[in-house]
Amino acid sequence: MRLHHVPGSRSIRVLWLIEELGLNCELQLWSLTDGSLRSAGFRALSPAGRIPALEIDGRAIFESAAIVQYLTEREGRLAPKPGDEERADFLSWVNFAETQANILQALNIHHIFLRPESARSIPLMRLDTKRLAVTARAVDTHLQGRETLLTTFSAADCMLGFNIEAVFRFLPFADYPALAAYRDRMQARPAYRRALARAGDDVIYDRDFYEVSDVPG
Numbered sequence: 001m002r003l004h005h006v007p008g009s010r011s012i013r014v015l016w017l018i019e020e021l022g023l024n025c026e027l028q029l030w031s032l033t034d035g036s037l038r039s040a041g042f043r044a045l046s047p048a049g050r051i052p053a054l055e056i057d058g059r060a061i062f063e064s065a066a067i068v069q070y071l072t073e074r075e076g077r078l079a080p081k082p083g084d085e086e087r088a089d090f091l092s093w094v095n096f097a098e099t100q101a102n103i104l105q106a107l108n109i110h111h112i113f114l115r116p117e118s119a120r121s122i123p124l125m126r127l128d129t130k131r132l133a134v135t136a137r138a139v140d141t142h143l144q145g146r147e148t149l150l151t152t153f154s155a156a157d158c159m160l161g162f163n164i165e166a167v168f169r170f171l172p173f174a175d176y177p178a179l180a181a182y183r184d185r186m187q188a189r190p191a192y193r194r195a196l197a198r199a200g201d202d203v204i205y206d207r208d209f210y211e212v213s214d215v216p217g
Helices: 011-021 064-075 087-113 122-143 155-170 177-187 190-199
Strands: 002-005 026-029 053-056 059-062
Touching: 002 011, 011 064, 011 155, 011 190, 053 064, 059 064, 064 087, 064 155, 087 122, 087 155, 122 155, 122 177, 155 177, 177 190
Parallel strands: 002 026
Antiparallel strands: 002 053, 053 059
């Protein structure tokens, strides 16, 4: 099994799940900025040139949600089975995590990657921050009185739990106490700590919090 990975990226979700499942996995590191993800070699693994991709069972799988679903079905653990009462909730939260991650990606582009800075749009940044707040409030409300997204820990927590550290780069954690407590619980899990130790230093964020007012426009 080989996971194609960029430190700080969504591939940590898959690495975390692999650690939770106790599987052996080789890591192949890539860069977001050197153009290698646009190469024909990588696009043979992930057609859109996006991380993660997982080589397993003689094939490559791309997209975090697909990889997570494949691994849980292959191993028969950390996901409700088809027909289970919580199966629909599991699939909903797995895909909700991607909705939230796409908003985070837009904010990353606005705040970090878009050059020159004068090309950045403050109205769009404010809009995406509000959109992120809607998702954070939804999860915060759901988690009140709960330890995990479902009745027990599942791969949906790997999908969404990875997002939360990035969410609090753009939203104040004090406004979402249940979500902040959930983040702390997830980050305390031994498998998460092992995944983070293997994942490498975050190459995306260079500050703790990003204000829209910090950006000229």
